[in-house]
Amino acid sequence: MGLNQPQPNRIGLFGGAFDPPHLAHRALAEAAIDQLQLDALHVLPTGDAWHKPRGLSAANHRLAMTQLAFADLAHAQVDPLEMQRTGPSYTVDSLAALRSRFPQASFFVVMGADQAANFTTWHRWTEIAQWAQLAVADRPLEQQAGSAPHEWHNPELTRCVHLRLPLIPLSATDIRSRCAKGLSLDDALSPAVIQYIQQNHLYTDQHDRSL
Numbered sequence: 001m002g003l004n005q006p007q008p009n010r011i012g013l014f015g016g017a018f019d020p021p022h023l024a025h026r027a028l029a030e031a032a033i034d035q036l037q038l039d040a041l042h043v044l045p046t047g048d049a050w051h052k053p054r055g056l057s058a059a060n061h062r063l064a065m066t067q068l069a070f071a072d073l074a075h076a077q078v079d080p081l082e083m084q085r086t087g088p089s090y091t092v093d094s095l096a097a098l099r100s101r102f103p104q105a106s107f108f109v110v111m112g113a114d115q116a117a118n119f120t121t122w123h124r125w126t127e128i129a130q131w132a133q134l135a136v137a138d139r140p141l142e143q144q145a146g147s148a149p150h151e152w153h154n155p156e157l158t159r160c161v162h163l164r165l166p167l168i169p170l171s172a173t174d175i176r177s178r179c180a181k182g183l184s185l186d187d188a189l190s191p192a193v194i195q196y197i198q199q200n201h202l203y204t205d206q207h208d209r210s211l
């Protein structure tokens, strides 16, 4: 960044497997940018996600789909930082890297309620909580989509902002299985992401262990 360019003051980090990126991810990103008045939201597709038990789709596909999903969202930038790292992806490392690039900025780590509920199991979570505010959106319980939001109120999380977002009963897991069954995904994914999935024959095998 050149010396004369304005430096961002408020920076969000939004990590995920994005396998695939769906419309709830997009709505959460929009809510974060608007409600936190972010100058920049770094959307960070994870490399080797330590907290996901299944194998993920190839990094190049997830990165390409994430770029398509967020291409036209002002202030969002897809950042391949975590994919370029070898070994597990840790938010604390991404935050440290962005803090050293933008030492004067305020940081927000954006997530859904399911992630907030287990945030205190994240690698070096106390440092994340010290350096950034958490911004959390409610998310429907997976088994009862559309019903109660996840209970994420974690007494250890003091500096936590609640993002206003309608409950959106979408998950990438459900989308992968619908895709394998050949069901419509128009309500769940952007047209560009649907086209990418079709062209690259992703999520077609119902017996694939990644479903």
Ligand code: ATP
Pocket: 015, 016, 017, 018, 019, 024, 025, 028, 110, 111, 112, 113, 114, 115, 137, 138, 139, 140, 168, 169, 170, 171, 172, 173, 174
């Ligand atoms: P999977 O079903 O494969 O576990 P996912 O749908 O949870 O995937 P991720 O890429 O793991 O998607 O999620 C990235 C971030 O987006 C997480 O912080 C997650 O809580 C949030 N998120 C995903 N879906 C929703 C949703 N429907 N409502 C609110 N937040 C969501």
